[in-house]
Amino acid sequence: MKADTSPKTLQRCNDFVIKFANINGSGSASANELFARAVMRMGVPIAPRNIFPSNIQGMPTWYEMRVSGAGWLGRRGGCDLMVAMNPQTWDRDIAEIAPGGYLLYDSTKNLPRSRFRSDVVVLGLPLTEMCNSEYTDPRQRLLFKNIMYVGALTALLNMEFAVVEKLIAEQYRGKDKLIGANVNALKLGYDAAQEVLPCPIGLQVERANGVGDKIFINGNNACGLGAVYGGATVAAWYPITPSTPVIEAFSSYCRKYRTDPDNGKARYAVVQAEDELASIGMVIGAAWNGARAFTATSGPGISLMQEFFGLAYFAEVPVVVFDVQRGGPSTGMPTRTQQSDLIACAYASHGDTKHVLLFPEDPYECFTLGAQAFDLAERLQTPVFVLLDLDIGMNDSLCQPFEWDDQRRYDRGKVMSAAELEAGKNFGRYLDVDGDGIPWRTIPGTHPTKGAFFSRGTTRNAYAKYSEAGTDYVYNMERLRRKFETAKKILPQPVVRCAAQPTRHGAIYYGSTSPAMAEAFAQLNEQGIQIDLLRVRAFPFADAVIDFIAAHDVVFVVEQNESGQLRMLLLTEGEVDPKKLLRVLHYDGTPITASFISGRIAAALDAHKVSPIRKVAS
Amino acid sequence: MTYFAKPKLLRPDTPKNALGYTRRDYEGAISSLCAGCGHDSISAAVVQACFDLDIQPHRVAKLSGIGCSSKTPDYFLGNSHGFNTTHGRMPSVLTGAALANRDLIYLGVSGDGDSASIGIGQFAHAMRRGVDMTYLVENNGVYGLTKGQFSATADKGSKNKRGVVNTDSPIDLVALALQLGATYVARSFSGDKEQLIPLIKGALRHRGPAFIDVISPCVTFNNHAGSTKSYDYVREHNDAVNRLDFILPRDQIEASYAPGELRRVVQHDGSILLLRKLKTDYDPTDRVGAMNHLQERHAIGEIVTGLLFVDSTSESMHRHLNTVEKPLNQLGDAYLCPGNHALEALNASLR
Ligand SMILES: Cc1ncc(C[n+]2csc(CCOP(=O)(O)OP(=O)(O)O)c2C)c(N)n1
Ligand code: SF4
Ligand SMILES: [Mg+2]
Numbered sequence: 017m018k019a020d021t022s023p024k025t026l027q028r029c030n031d032f033v034i035k036f037a038n039i040n041g042s043g044s045a046s047a048n049e050l051f052a053r054a055v056m057r058m059g060v061p062i063a064p065r066n067i068f069p070s071n072i073q074g075m076p077t078w079y080e081m082r083v084s085g086a087g088w089l090g091r092r093g094g095c096d097l098m099v100a101m102n103p104q105t106w107d108r109d110i111a112e113i114a115p116g117g118y119l120l121y122d123s124t125k126n127l128p129r130s131r132f133r134s135d136v137v138v139l140g141l142p143l144t145e146m147c148n149s150e151y152t153d154p155r156q157r158l159l160f161k162n163i164m165y166v167g168a169l170t171a172l173l174n175m176e177f178a179v180v181e182k183l184i185a186e187q188y189r190g191k192d193k194l195i196g197a198n199v200n201a202l203k204l205g206y207d208a209a210q211e212v213l214p215c216p217i218g219l220q221v222e223r224a225n226g227v228g229d230k231i232f233i234n235g236n237n238a239c240g241l242g243a244v245y246g247g248a249t250v251a252a253w254y255p256i257t258p259s260t261p262v263i264e265a266f267s268s269y270c271r272k273y274r275t276d277p278d279n280g281k282a283r284y285a286v287v288q289a290e291d292e293l294a295s296i297g298m299v300i301g302a303a304w305n306g307a308r309a310f311t312a313t314s315g316p317g318i319s320l321m322q323e324f325f326g327l328a329y330f331a332e333v334p335v336v337v338f339d340v341q342r343g344g345p346s347t348g349m350p351t352r353t354q355q356s357d358l359i360a361c362a363y364a365s366h367g368d369t370k371h372v373l374l375f376p377e378d379p380y381e382c383f384t385l386g387a388q389a390f391d392l393a394e395r396l397q398t399p400v401f402v403l404l405d406l407d408i409g410m411n412d413s414l415c416q417p418f419e420w421d422d423q424r425r426y427d428r429g430k431v432m433s434a435a436e437l438e439a440g441k442n443f444g445r446y447l448d449v450d451g452d453g454i455p456w457r458t459i460p461g462t463h464p465t466k467g468a469f470f471s472r473g474t475t476r477n478a479y480a481k482y483s484e485a486g487t488d489y490v491y492n493m494e495r496l497r498r499k500f501e502t503a504k505k506i507l508p509q510p511v512v513r514c515a516a517q518p519t520r521h522g523a524i525y526y527g528s529t530s531p532a533m534a535e536a537f538a539q540l541n542e543q544g545i546q547i548d549l550l551r552v553r554a555f556p557f558a559d560a561v562i563d564f565i566a567a568h569d570v571v572f573v574v575e576q577n578e579s580g581q582l583r584m585l586l587l588t589e590g591e592v593d594p595k596k597l598l599r600v601l602h603y604d605g606t607p608i609t610a611s612f613i614s615g616r617i618a619a620a621l622d623a624h625k626v627s628p629i630r631k632v633a634s
Numbered sequence: 635m636t637y638f639a640k641p642k643l644l645r646p647d648t649p650k651n652a653l654g655y656t657r658r659d660y661e662g663a664i665s666s667l668c669a670g671c672g673h674d675s676i677s678a679a680v681v682q683a684c685f686d687l688d689i690q691p692h693r694v695a696k697l698s699g700i701g702c703s704s705k706t707p708d709y710f711l712g713n714s715h716g717f718n719t720t721h722g723r724m725p726s727v728l729t730g731a732a733l734a735n736r737d738l739i740y741l742g743v744s745g746d747g748d749s750a751s752i753g754i755g756q757f758a759h760a761m762r763r764g765v766d767m768t769y770l771v772e773n774n775g776v777y778g779l780t781k782g783q784f785s786a787t788a789d790k791g792s793k794n795k796r797g798v799v800n801t802d803s804p805i806d807l808v809a810l811a812l813q814l815g816a817t818y819v820a821r822s823f824s825g826d827k828e829q830l831i832p833l834i835k836g837a838l839r840h841r842g843p844a845f846i847d848v849i850s851p852c853v854t855f856n857n858h859a860g861s862t863k864s865y866d867y868v869r870e871h872n873d874a875v876n877r878l879d880f881i882l883p884r885d886q887i888e889a890s891y892a893p894g895e896l897r898r899v900v901q902h903d904g905s906i907l908l909l910r911k912l913k914t915d916y917d918p919t920d921r922v923g924a925m926n927h928l929q930e931r932h933a934i935g936e937i938v939t940g941l942l943f944v945d946s947t948s949e950s951m952h953r954h955l956n957t958v959e960k961p962l963n964q965l966g967d968a969y970l971c972p973g974n975h976a977l978e979a980l981n982a983s984l985r
Contacts, residue, residue: 056985231984241980247970249962250733252726273972281958283969285733290759294726297719297756301730304717305695305738306963309730323720331717417981420974426967459963460695460715460731461738465659468692470708472718482663482708 025137026116027218030060030085030226032096034169034219037109038162039102040068040077047162048079049412050187051169054180055083056232056414059224063089063531065411065607068351076105087226089378089413090532091607097219099165106131118217120168122161139213141168146204160201167205174216176223177206231379231417235408236312238379239338240265241418242386243310244273247426248336250309251286252298254317257350258406259340262312292317296324299335303328304471306431306459308390310336315357316346318364325399326365330473332446332455334393334400334429337361338386341405343605352605353406355527358581361401362555367474368493372400372503373555377530378408380415385508385553394429396503397454405576407528407607430456437466445469445480446492453498500556507554510561513537519546521621522568523600524561526552526582528607529574535610536617545618547572555585562590565597570624572617574600576608652688660684660691662712666705672824672850672865673703673772677710679827680741680770683834684711687882689739695731696741699724699753702779703745703772703850711741722753725760725769729951732765735961736952739838740767747777750786750805757807761814761843766950768837769816769845771807772824774852775863782855793860806932808942811845812925817948818844819924821939823868824851828877833941835880839905842948849937862935873936875916875927879908899946909941918944 026032038044045066052064064081082092097118100109113119115135123140132138143164147157170180181199188194209215239262243251253263267286274283289295295311302309313321318339328335341357343349361373374389376382386402393400430450432443437458443466446455455478458467469480474492477483515521515537525533530551540547550564565571565586573583580599586592600616602608648656660681665674684694691713698704700721707716719727728742742760749757749771760769775788784792787807788800811819818840822830830848837844849868851857857864862871876897883904897909897918909918917923924943931938958965 227985229981229985231981233984245971247967249965249970250730252730252733273976274970276958279958280956282956283958283962283965285952285955285957285962287729287733287763287955289726290755293723294729294756294759297723297726298730298733300719301697301717301727301732302734302963303730304727305731305734307734309734324723327720417984418977420971420977422974426970458715461692461735464690464692465713468713468715470663470716470718482666 024116025218026096026114026118028096029220029222030083030224032219033080033082033092033094034097034099035081035095035109035112036079036099037102037105038077038079039104040075042162043159044077044101044162045079047166048081050163050180050183051166052081052412053183053232054170054175055221056227057179057183058176058221059227060085060221061087061089061226061414063091063413065091065407076102083221085224085226088531088535088610090535091609093609093611099169101165110136118219120165120172137217139172139217141165141205141208141213143205146208150204160197163198163201164205167202168209168213170202171206171209171215172213172217174220174222227414229417230414232412232414233379234261234410234412235376235379235382235404236261236340236410237265238382239312239386239402239404239409241269242383243336243390244269245383245420246308246387246390248308248310248390249284250299250302250307251284251311252289252295252302252309253286253311254289254292254295254313256314256317258342258410259312259314259317259338261409262338262340292320293324296321296335296337300324300328300333303333303335303393304331304460308336308394310338310390312338312340314340314342314350315344315348315360318357318360322365325371326367326369327473328399329365329369329371330367331471332397332457334397336389336393336400336402338402338404340409341403349605351406353528353607354576354603354605355403355405355529356577356581356603357403358577359584361403362585370500370556372396372398372507374400374402374508375526375553376402376404376408377527377551378415379413380418382408383418388508391427392507395427395454395506396499397429397457398499403527405528430454432456432458432462432467434463437463443467444478446476446495447478448495448498451498452502453495453500454502455495504556504558507556507558509558510553510564511551512560512564513549515546515548516541517546519548520569521546522548522550522564522570523572523574523617524550524552524564524582524586525574529576532608532610532613533574536613539610539614540617543614543618545621547617552582557586557589561586562592565590565592569596570598571596572598572600572620574608574613576602578603651685653690655685655691657681657685659713660711662707662709665709667702668854670853671702672774672852673706674709675824675827676770676772676830676848676850677706679830679834680710682827682831683838686831687835687838689838693737694739694741696743697724697728697731698743699745699748700779701745701748701777702852704743704748706772707741707743722748722751723756724748725753725756725765728767729760729763729765732767732951734963736766736957737961740765741838742767742769744769744771745778745785746771746773746775746787746807747785750807754786754805758810758814761811761816761845764815764842764949764951764954766842766952767844768834768840769843770834771845771847772850773807773847773863774850774856775861776852776856778852778855782852789862792862793858795855795858797860806928807845808847809925809928812921812928812943815843816845816943817842817945819943820845820941821847821849821937823849823872823939825865825869826872829874829939832878832880836878836901836905836907836941836944839880839901839903840944840948841902842945842950868937871935871937873931873938875913875938875940875942876918877910877912878941879910881906881908899944901946902948907941907944912940918942
């Protein structure tokens with residue numbers, strides 16, 4: 017077949033993917049964000065994602081932004097408009113553009129025709145030349161080039177110039193000189209595009225009403241804020257991508273909200289430890305001593321903390337750990353996303369341990385579950401892991417606005433007071449007095465002669481006195497089992513979404529898979545495939561999770577790891593027939609897409625019709 | 635010394651301290667260590683020091699790592715909360731506890747394996763960080779609990795029970811503590827309670843990281859000829875630079891010594907460290923001089939003991955962090971949660 021030399025150009029309104037290819041450290045990030053916010057301010061939902069290397073300067077970085085009037089926030093994949101600002105990655109960037117798509121590039125330097133594609137609309141602007149004639153300062157030349165391409169895009173995509181202008185004014189409020197300079201650069205880009213390029217192109221942004229009162233924030237910041245609202249006073253940490261911003265956010269929100277107005281003193285303490293062993297040790301010490309404490313880390317840090325998780329589990333110390341998951345070891349894929357620490361966290365450490373895991377789906381839940389984690393940890397007196405991932409953590413995302421019930425009080429759990437001890441209440445640190453497996457504790461320094469105990473692992477009886485007796489050990493383990501039964505009831509329950517019609521097919525997913533799953537649900541529905549959804553929000557699993565599996569013949573477990581870690585947990589904890597749980601696994605380091613999920617599910621169900629699996633009684 | 639079951643009844647003439655407590659109120663469970671283990675003497679010294687200082691037992695938090703030495707917090711201060719943590723990690727857990735409540739007295743107990751081998755990193759960083767604590771290392775040169783392997787403080791050339799010679803260079807935790815910024819550094823010997831008790835008292839009343847290396851012979855695995863951590867060896871090579879008398883602010887009585895023999899150091903809380911000089915040229919406020927002296931004496935096989943360094947202008951971690959006076963673990967919801975109003979403003983800035 018003869019190649020089509022007159023490409024049909026893409027014609028789409030409020031539904032496309034634009035990708036910026038930049039050089040790390042060139043100041044492009046804030047310009048790209050400006051553009052994103054402008055689209056959002058026009059009422060059109062966006063879902064941007066940073067794709068960046070483990071490097072600070074000079075390496076390629078991409079900002080991939082989905083514009084979706086329909087409000088799909090998962091990654092779509094592909095690229096309809098490439099803003100190619102990095103000569104190093106030119107060839108692969110050009111290759112990535114969809115046929116009929118668009119290329120915006122800096123045409124200062126002449127490039128041979130062979131470097132372009134004939135099925136792509138080429139939009140060249142001499143950005144460097146424009147900057148060089150406008151500015152003398154090399155820094156300005158670099159930075160304003162970015163603002164210029166935002167100006168050009170404003171024209172090309174038929175956006176409202178005033179919206180971008182207003183955003184700049186807000187950003188540099190009180191610094192009039194900066195506002196003027198930025199608006200000037202914006203205008204230069206805008207006018208140049210109007211003059212020499214076919215504005216508007218086939219991709220357009222049209223004012224809509226799809227954003228509402230949603231806010232735009234990333235999960236790491238939301239976790240930091242959640243820790244502030246959750247009452248954390250001690251944070252100890254060791255830097256690691258992609259979790260570092262959780263602590264940075266906590267610190268900066270604390271500076272804002274937790275500085276004593278009278279004397280400028282801090283109602284919090286943040287300590288950068290020498291390693292993750294020390295950071296979790298400090299968190300355990302602080303929590304043992306009655307402060308709400310947390311750390312934030314990523315896979316390699318989780319590995320180092322293992323021994324301490326066992327101590328916290330058996331000594332029953334309420335700590336909170338934010339694990340922003342990423343790929344593999346330190347030389348794994350530290351800047352790529354994965355949900356691959358579930359098993360490492362669920363049974364972290366030696367002995368018969370089990371831990372509470374929470375799975376926020378977006379920044380909103382990073383905030384709510386992040387705050388709730390502290391109540392749960394203290395109620396259950398055990399470590400609680402908040403498992404987000406790089407995709408949620410590092411990318412700004414639209415989500416429901418934060419709210420807080422001012423009537424809410426922290427649940428400090430079963431802490432025996434000096435008055436209760438004085439009144440002669442029976443205190444046995446590891447005694448199950450209430451039948452829920454949760455013992456009472458005392459905070460050091462409470463009472464001069466009552467309630468002190470010596471914390472250690474398991475070589476003790478219910479009164480925390482030294483004991484190596486098997487009966488004491490068994491009593492303790494049985495109580496811990498009861499405690500985790502209690503946990504199932506008080507942990508966040510799963511969210512179920514039923515198909516339009518009754519169906520024997522289900523899918524289970526969690527965390528950052530959420531937006532792609534929602535879109536896949538719609539895609540499958542269009543194909544006539546009915547499937548019920550269940551989003552797991554916590555481990556150990558609520559009964560509703562196991563009931564959901566029982567109520568379906570086939571349940572897809574959709575995850576972003578290679579081994580099907582949630583599926584393994586379901587099999588172990590739910591005693592489910594393995595044949596019922598089909599894997600849908602995405603693990604190349606990029607966020608999962610709706611088309612991947614719906615494609616896999618549709619194909620599997622298709623195959624299924626040919627050779628149906630054994631029906632399992634429910 | 636091993637504790638035996640204690641009689642319940644107190645004799646009417648049992649001495650009481652200013653709080654009305656007897657020594658018994660500062661004791662703990664019955665020790666399970668070997669009879670004659672140096673560690674038990676250190677426990678007794680801790681009991682005596684706390685009794686003498688009129689410390690409310692529940693105002694002390696005692697934390698330890700893992701080892702025979704780290705078991706000892708169970709054997710003293712039974713009315714204090716304690717935490718037997720993990721091997722080599724007491725410093726971090728104690729640091730966290732100190733962050734949570736700046737008002738308690740923190741006593742960290744460790745062994746030479748616990749601090750110089752597996753835990754050397756945490757030891758070093760706790761010293762650097764200025765954690766307000768008393769850090770006791772019960773140093774016997776071996777891993778007692780795992781049956782006598784050499785630890786990192788074992789001297790080069792020292793022999794184990796089977797005659798095997800240690801070929802690795804020793805780590806001197808005192809030298810490290812000096813170098814890393816500890817503001818109260820001492821070495822003592824479990825067999826010399828006259829020296830040890832005042833050193834512990836001074837440390838408990840010191841602000842900032844106070845480190846005491848206590849040579850504490852392991853009678854079971856390291857008390858033979860050829861060991862440099864045996865009772866005999868330490869007695870023969872004990873090279874004390876000074877003798878400390880610890881004086882509470884309320885008992886200000888000058889002892890009568892010839893001028894020049896005495897050195898007074900006033901700590902932040904008014905307590906006085908009265909040092910009787912045994913080496914006339916030794917200045918315990920000179921960090922560099924202390925390090926030099928230590929190296930010189932070590933080179934000739936002597937064990938330098940006494941209060942080796944003190945900085946009476948020391949600061950603590952909370953000062954560096956500028957935390958509020960009220961302990962963080964006692965701040966109520968209203969002090970911690972910014973409330974919905976703040977969120978509304980924040981939401982508006984995120985659109
Ligand atoms: C992670 C870990 N590794 C090894 C051990 C085994 N272990 C227990 S005590 C000990 C050595 C303790 O030596 P030291 O601190 O000198 O105490 P001592 O018994 O001599 O007082 C070791 C290696 C452990 N408990 N944890
Ligand atoms: S083995 Fe050594 S250190 Fe341990 S209790 Fe016995 S004498 Fe003490
Ligand atoms: Mg030892």
